[in-house]
Amino acid sequence: MYEQISHSLLNEILSELEPNIHERRQELQHFYTRLGANFYAIHNLFELLYGQRDDFKYQMTRLVETLVKKYMNRSRKLKELDLAREKDHNWFLSQQWVGMALYSAGFAGNLHNLAEKTAYFQELGVNLVHIMPILKCPVGKSDGGYAVSNFREIDDRVGSLSDLQLIADEFSKRDILLVLDVVLNHTSEEHEWAQKAMAGDKKYQDYYYIFDNREIPDMFEQSMPEVFPESSPGNFTWNEAMQKWVMTVFHDYQWDLNYSNPAVFIEMLDVILFWINQGADVIRLDAVAFLWKKMGTTCQNEREAHLLLQLMKDCCQVAAPGTLFIAEAIVAPVEIIKYFGEDAIIAKECEIAYNATLMALLWDAVATQNVKLLHQGLKSLPDKLERATWLNYVRCHDDIGLGFDDADIVAAGYEPFAHRRFLIEFYTGNYPSSFASGAPFMRNGKTGDARISGSLASLAGLEKATRTGNEQEIAAAIDKILLLHNLILSFGGIPLLYYGDEIATFNDYSYLNDPEKSGDSRWIHRPKIDWERAELRKKQGTIEYTLFTALKKMISIRKETAAFADFNNRYLVDTDNEHLFGFIRFDHHRPSERILVLSNFSTEPQFLDLQTLAHTGFGSSGQLTDLYSGKRPTIEDDKLILQPFQFYWLNEY
Structure with missing residues (x-):
């Protein structure tokens, strides 16, 4: 593939675009420069993925049109921010960034109230806020916001687009980065595309993996693992309306998108750029490991999934280069590192990835009071790229998976199955002398495997200690919480606090009384913040004051310490x-x-x-x-x- 050929095609595409685009050539000068610099890579990737199709040129034209239109819709202020970040291309590696992840409903009730809590983030020192999914979802079949029925509409239970704009404006004034989710792998069965597919529209049936009978699904099932074996066994669901089988890897109401169709890629790129233009500084790409399905494989971590992410990154480098991607890939350590991309230095896929390995290893060290596996597991973790960074966290909205490598467990002197069983029993409070108050998640009856749910304060023993009133155990639990935070703040990367941890929020057992949530123990650590209790952070002698003040101090020192920046x-x-x-x-x-x-x-x-x-x-x-x-x-x-x-x-x- 010669560069001249790709650029000849580009010139042809641009000449076919609407005349009013060319009338605004002066406004598009930076766009044309970036498009010219990135188009060879974009064309190559698009051809690798879709070059065998008869409609390749048509789809390539649609891709460029999407980039042009989204760039033209980008505000002057955001374009200026793009230019500033291009000049300071290592800006996100600074030790200055400290994040917090939260549900807007749980943190503040809704998006409008969240905008009014901006000063709280500044008080603590947080300057990157990940607002968990806020897009329109069905009632009762939302998967915590990850079953999206409209990619461009905010769920009216949490607010509106104008509320989000208020947040974006407030954050921008205070130099706080806004992080939003885009769910790439699937849609809700109530999404317009799925509804049209159910009505028999062949175009939209091609947006998903849909089959007339079990022959092909059964072949897929031979090598595909189950994500939720307890609540959603299998990877396909029979749809009565179509009389067909649909691939549903996560839940039966979440239909997997078919990225072997370029129309799906272009639609989702358009969605990503839409939210970037609403003021998102960082986009968290959900479930990226699952994007490409190939029979005879686990349908995770396929090479084509990486090509898709590289293509998304190159396209965003053209239309909105100041934006970062987070890879939500909770996979084996040797696979996680690949989501930064294949370059020697620069992240060609996602600049940021969750350091799930560190998180799981920290919990192992707390339970065992031993750092052998922590040390061994981190020795085995490959170095990240120079221009990429980890997102380091102690807790998040999801469960704790014990996904460290068996070879590392053996090297640390443990037997893998028995050691994982010990950790599950320990954190669910079933092990003698355990201080933890956790709950099992997705216990697999066949393998005995499970993951762990629970808030940080409850898993670290503060809930039990407070219940008994044992001051010594309360102090020890607080020390454990600070010990864990000291490591995510100093390890190298962006530390991500989880809302409520800064004031020692306990497990929320009310989810058991909600039929929509009672089957999913992860809701135990997705609390509603008690703002009256949060006021105790200002009162000396309280647990809330002790924790909040210590974390605030730690964050402040981190920001002053250049050695905590992330340059390997x-x-x-x-x-x-x-x-x-x-x-x-x-x-x-x-x-x-x-x-x-x-x-x-x-x-x-x-x-x-x-x-x-x-x-x-x-x-x-x-x-x-x-x-x-x-x-x-x-x-x-x-x-x-x-x-x-x-x-x-x-x-x-």
């Missing part, structure tokens, strides 16, 4: 103590300026022999100071002492 400027430290986890962060501009992060996961004081740091040179050039407390660490007989669940951010002066 971290290396693990072997502490020679199975209870102590350590790593060194360094300023990539001034490598001699380093921070030693130490975390004690034990209920007992632990010691670090400073001689074990000799090979790093850390501490040899001056005295150590803890950035968090502002004090010198306790050192006796050349051994540094950490109290139970204590952490240090040590600088050397």
